[in-house]
Amino acid sequence: xxxxxxxxxxxxxxxxxxxxxxxxxxxxxxxxxxxxxxxxxxxxxxxxxxxxxxxxxxxxxxxxxxxxxxxxxxxxxxxxxxxxxxxxxxxxxxxxxxxxxxxxxxxxxxxxxxxxxxxxxxxxxxxxxxxxxxxxxxxxxxxxxxxxxxxxxxxxxxxxxxxxxxxxxxxxxxxxxxxxxxxxxxxxxxxxxxxxxxxxxxxxxxxxxxxxxxxxxxxxxxxxxxxxxxxxxxx
Numbered sequence: 091x092x093x094x095x096x097x098x099x100x101x102x103x104x105x106x107x108x109x110x111x112x113x114x115x116x117x118x119x120x121x122x123x124x125x126x127x128x129x130x131x132x133x134x135x136x137x138x139x140x141x142x143x144x145x146x147x148x149x150x151x152x153x154x155x156x157x158x159x160x161x162x163x164x165x166x167x168x169x170x171x172x173x174x175x176x177x178x179x180x181x182x183x184x185x186x187x188x189x190x191x192x193x194x195x196x197x198x199x200x201x202x203x204x205x206x207x208x209x210x211x212x213x214x215x216x217x218x219x220x221x222x223x224x225x226x227x228x229x230x231x232x233x234x235x236x237x238x239x240x241x242x243x244x245x246x247x248x249x250x251x252x253x254x255x256x257x258x259x260x261x262x263x264x265x266x267x268x269x270x271x272x273x274x275x276x277x278x279x280x281x282x283x284x285x286x287x288x289x290x291x292x293x294x295x296x297x298x299x300x301x302x303x304x305x306x307x308x309x310x311x312x313x314x315x316x317x318x319x320x321x322x323x324x325x
Contacts, residue, residue, distance in 0.1 A: 105129025107123070140165045144202065148172075148173050156177065160185065168187045173211075206224070207224045209239040210222065255284065256275065299315070
């Protein structure tokens with residue numbers, strides 16, 4: 091569970107379900123929710139680089155700052171087709187890629203496949219947000235599964251024959267909780283797992299240390315408890 095300062099590719103948690111993946115010097119922001127995120131130590135004005143933005147679904151706490159980052163940096167926004175269209179027409183985002191479940195694209199130095207997630211999806215103005223998703227990201231050196239907001243589902247066992255890092259929600263109430271995340275880890279078989287979507291507000295409070303001990307005792311996976319804002323090397 092040690093946290094190492096990044097020297098190469100790295101993954102940084104910014105609280106809630108916001109992550110920054112850096113690959114070969116390019117920054118990819120996943121579900122950027124910064125300005126109104128009580129767990130986030132920075133605001134969008136402090137972000138200094140953004141090559142791409144990946145959105146798992148349309149809920150406010152996952153898309154709130156996506157347009158600002160995309161427009162400021164000219165970043166490519168990737169999401170399901172409905173969300174990509176909404177950002178293009180309603181938020182003036184000029185570079186969008188609309189995908190759907192099972193599709194694959196390549197940008198910002200990674201291969202990206204859209205994976206099912208079982209969750210709702212609507213946009214901040216109430217527009218239809220398509221189908222919620224996760225992402226399988228291949229950097230050429232590591233394979234990272236971003237589950238997004240989801241419950242555990244049996245087809246997790248078929249997502250990939252090798253997952254180096256899984257990012258799983260553990261907050262419960264709106265997503266899977268700690269107990270179901272253990273089952274998800276068994277199905278996925280990742281080498282390392284990072285918790286997400288927890289401790290932002292009281293309804294999704296969890297004891298991450300206890301969760302990590304359960305992962306260690308009940309699976310063959312290494313739990314990683316990142317500090318908010320501190321990069322973790324992914325090799």
